Every structure is written in C-alpha cells, then in structure tokens.
Amino acid sequence: MLPPPQPKPFSIAIVGGGIGGLCLAVALVHHNVRVHVYEAAPAFSEIGAGVGLGPNARAARPGHLGRLRAVPDDEFRVARGAGKVFQFSLRDGEAEQRRSGRGGAASFDKRLVGIEDEGEEGVVLKFSDGTLAIHDAVVGCDGIKSQVRKLLLGEGNKASEPVFSGHYCYRGLVPADKAIEILGEDLATNSQMYLGNHAHVLTTLIEQGKVVNVVGYRTKEDKRWNDSAWVKPTTKEEMLAEFDGWSKPVKSILGLIEKVDMWALFDHLPVATYHRKGKICLLGDSAHASTPHHGAGAGMAVEDALILSKLLASINSAGELESVFSAYDAVRRPRSQRLVASSRKVGDVYNFEDAAIGDNMEAVREYLQHAWEWIWNENLDRQLENAQLLLKMRLKQLRSPEAHSNGVNGGT
Numbered sequence: 259m260l261p262p263p264q265p266k267p268f269s270i271a272i273v274g275g276g277i278g279g280l281c282l283a284v285a286l287v288h289h290n291v292r293v294h295v296y297e298a299a300p301a302f303s304e305i306g307a308g309v310g311l312g313p314n315a316r317a318a319r320p321g322h323l324g325r326l327r328a329v330p331d332d333e334f335r336v337a338r339g340a341g342k343v344f345q346f347s348l349r350d351g352e353a354e355q356r357r358s359g360r361g362g363a364a365s366f367d368k369r370l371v372g373i374e375d376e377g378e379e380g381v382v383l384k385f386s387d388g389t390l391a392i393h394d395a396v397v398g399c400d401g402i403k404s405q406v407r408k409l410l411l412g413e414g415n416k417a418s419e420p421v422f423s424g425h426y427c428y429r430g431l432v433p434a435d436k437a438i439e440i441l442g443e444d445l446a447t448n449s450q451m452y453l454g455n456h457a458h459v460l461t462t463l464i465e466q467g468k469v470v471n472v473v474g475y476r477t478k479e480d481k482r483w484n485d486s487a488w489v490k491p492t493t494k495e496e497m498l499a500e501f502d503g504w505s506k507p508v509k510s511i512l513g514l515i516e517k518v519d520m521w522a523l524f525d526h527l528p529v530a531t532y533h534r535k536g537k538i539c540l541l542g543d544s545a546h547a548s549t550p551h552h553g554a555g556a557g558m559a560v561e562d563a564l565i566l567s568k569l570l571a572s573i574n575s576a577g578e579l580e581s582v583f584s585a586y587d588a589v590r591r592p593r594s595q596r597l598v599a600s601s602r603k604v605g606d607v608y609n610f611e612d613a614a615i616g617d618n619m620e621a622v623r624e625y626l627q628h629a630w631e632w633i634w635n636e637n638l639d640r641q642l643e644n645a646q647l648l649l650k651m652r653l654k655q656l657r658s659p660e661a662h663s664n665g666v667n668g669g670t
C-alpha cells in the first residue's frame with residue numbers, strides 16, 4: 259500500500275468561514291495543504307435565504323471543491339435568459355473536511371484584529387480574545403467588512419471601506435402554498451422580475467420549492483446610508499407604502515411576507531492588488547464585494563477558491579507563495595472587479611435609471627438577455643491554464659540568478 263501523501267511544507271490561515279473560506283478550506287484539505295479556518299462567529303450557521311449559483315460556479319465544483327450539493331431551480335425568465343440557477347448547501351463539503359482527517363480544522367469565536375509580518379517565519383494573526391496564531395500566509399475570506407482588506411490596503415485607503423450603492427431592499431419569505439393560492443401556480447413558482455421606476459421586485463422559489471424568496475429593491479433618493487446597521491427589521495406597512503402604485507401581483511406577494519428586513523446594499527471600490535508579499539491575499543467578498551443584482555458574488559468566491567487552491571497545490575515551498583498570489587491576482591482581479599461594476603449597471607437597468615436605456619422595455623429586455631453571458635459562459639479550464647502558465651513564469655523568474663541578486667520575487 260502507498261504511504262499517505264505528505265502535507266505541503268507550508269500552512270495557510272483562512273480568516274472567515276463563509277462560502278469563500280469554506281470552499282477554499284475543503285479544496286486545500288483535498289490537496290494536502292495544511293489549513294486552519296478562523297471564524298468570528300460561534301459556529302457555522304445559515305444566514306438569510308439561499309444564494310443561487312450560475313453555471314460558471316457549478317463548473318468550478320465537481321472534483322475540485324468537495325461534494326457540494328446542487329439543487330436545480332427554475333429558469334429565470336426574461337432577465338436570466340435560458341440559463342439555470344442552482345442553489346446549494348455546504349453541508350456535504352464540511353462533512354468531507356471532517357472525514358478526511360488531513361489536517362483541516364476550524365476555530366470559532368476568533369475575530370481577527372491584526373496581522374504582523376514576521377519575515378521568513380510567516381505571519382502572526384492577532385485575535386480580539388488576545389490569542390495569536392502563526393502561519394506562512396493568510397487568505398482573507400472575511401466578507402464585505404473585511405479586516406484583512408483594511409490591513410492590506412491601510413486604514414487611510416478609501417477602498418478599504420465598503421461604499422453605499424444607493425440601493426436598498428426589503429427581503430422576506432412566503433410559504434409557496436400561500437403564494438400559489440393568491441397568485442396561481444405559474445406566477446408563484448416561476449421566478450419573476452417586476453420592473454418599475456426606481457424599484458424592482460424579484461421572486462424566487464427556494465428550499466426545494468417550499469418557500470418563495472421575495473425581494474423588493476428601491477433607490478434611495480439622497481444616495482446616502484447614515485445608519486450604522488445595514489440590516490434592520492422593518493414593518494410590512496412601511497414596505498407596502500413604497501410599492502403603493504404597483505400591480506396587484508406585486509402588492510399581493512409583498513403582502514404575504516410576515517417578517518420583513520431592510521438591507522442596505524454596499525459594494526467595494528476597485529483596488530490595484532489582492533495580495534501583498536506572499537503573506538496576505540484576499541478572496542470572495544473581502545476582495546470584490548458587489549451588489550446582488552447579478553446573483554453572482556458567491557459564485558465568484560467559488561471560482562476564486564478553485565483557482566487559488568489549484569495554484570497552491572502546485573507549489574512546494576513557502577518561498578513560492580508570492581508567485582501563487584501574483585498569478586491568482588492577475589487572472590481573478592479583472593473578472594471579479596468587472597462583476598462589481600456590471601452588477602451596479604444591472605441594478606440601474608432594473609430601476610429604469612440607466613441613462614442610455616431608461617424605461618425603453620425593448621432595450622431593457624435586450625440588455626438583460628445578454629448581461630449574464632460573460633459570467634456564465636466563462637471557460638474556467640482556460641482561466642486555470644492561464645493562471646498556471648503565469649505561475650510557471652513567476653517561478654522561473656524567482657529561480658533566475660538575476661532575481662536573487664535584484665531581490666525580484668515576481669509579485670506586485
């Protein structure tokens with residue numbers, strides 16, 4: 259019998275156990291990379307309603323990221339073209355991490371507050387409870403309010419803080435049988451998008467057809483969000499007042515929501531790099547938080563995890579981490595930052611606020627029918643090949659005698 263494969267001679271700290279951090283952790287365990295997840299929350303749990311994954315993110319899963327369970331959902335009609343949207347759960351992926359026994363582990367109640375670069379010793383992570391941890395590098399998967407992003411960019415950098423997009427939404431859940439009773443099977447069970455001036459409403463069947471997720475988006479007139487809370491409970495009356503002149507199906511489905519939350523929608527300004535010195539790297543929302551109009555933020559995090567894990571799997575020393583982060587940054591940053599900009603544009607189109615398209619329904623339809631193509635039709639194999647080629651070039655550069663004399667390490 260073959261001896262068990264040796265773990266890589268470096269260890270990675272993952273800060274944040276959301277979809278991005280967990281996908282990366284599961285994939286790295288699979289590739290024998292020593293990894294530890296530090297999560298601020300007391301346990302893994304579900305927050306809010308499910309997220310949809312497009313074909314691009316589904317293509318990133320099989321064989322690469324553990325067994326993440328996929329549940330087919332209905333087609334989005336006009337807005338989402340002919341593509342399928344899938345929901346998924348991370349439970350199977352977590353189970354794989356536990357079973358494998360290959361060194362993957364997670365600690366909870368660990369809120370990262372600082373990172374010290376200790377040169378060849380690696381990085382020291384500092385947590386709010388006063389404890390420390392040492393690893394060769396840290397990948398920040400800590401979401402839109404990322405502390406790792408702040409530490410990477412510097413507190414004074416405008417891009418280190420999320421910015422208000424000018425849009426907010428009301429979210430709530432409705433039992434599918436109640437929705438069918440009032441709207442009929444067709445409207446209730448097929449995803450619908452209702453568009454109007456400065457607002458739109460999206461309904462999607464989730465939880466294997468048992469529940470309708472209802473989201474009513476609005477533009478904030480003054481484009482400011484002064485409240486420190488981004489998610490607040492609100493009343494059905496307040497929400498209905500904002501959709502007063504809308505059609506009967508919209509008012510009926512909104513009226514069925516019992517518990518309504520209001521969400522302010524923030525995103526990130528573009529940054530010049532996702533990494534520093536082979537010690538710190540960003541993934542998922544910490545790198546490129548976007549508004550939810552493309553429904554693709556989680557999918558981008560899954561893609562990030564695929565590319566980064568494959569690159570990390572192909573090196574054999576901590577000295578090569580900078581080359582990995584540099585290649586990852588080069589292939590992932592343009593695509594993921596395009597999502598942030600494109601999602602803002604889609605939100606404007608939905609709310610009839612796009613200067614060129616306005617409320618011209620033919621133009622709206624034409625735009626939305628193609629707006630997902632670049633996201634869903636991505637060739638991830640080719641992207642991975644490009645990243646691996648870049649990594650090879652960076653490593654060649656790193657090993658060249660000139661690199662040693664000039665201190666060049668192929669990074670940003």
Ligand SMILES: Cc1cc2nc3c(=O)[nH]c(=O)nc-3n(C[C@H](O)[C@H](O)[C@H](O)COP(=O)(O)OP(=O)(O)OC[C@H]3O[C@@H](n4cnc5c(N)ncnc54)[C@H](O)[C@@H]3O)c2cc1C
Binds near residue numbers: 275311370404
């Ligand atoms: C209304 C709405 C609808 C959406 N719908 C979709 C959709 O349909 N499809 C889709 O693909 N995307 C959707 N998204 C986007 C998607 O939810 C995000 O892109 C995705 O969850 C980001 O995952 P992440 O792992 O990068 O970050 P997160 O899920 O935010 O995870 C970050 C983790 O880091 C932890 N953390 C934070 N700070 C620290 C710290 N200092 N130390 C340690 N841990 C820390 C947090 O507790 C959290 O567990 C939607 C977003 C919104 C707001």
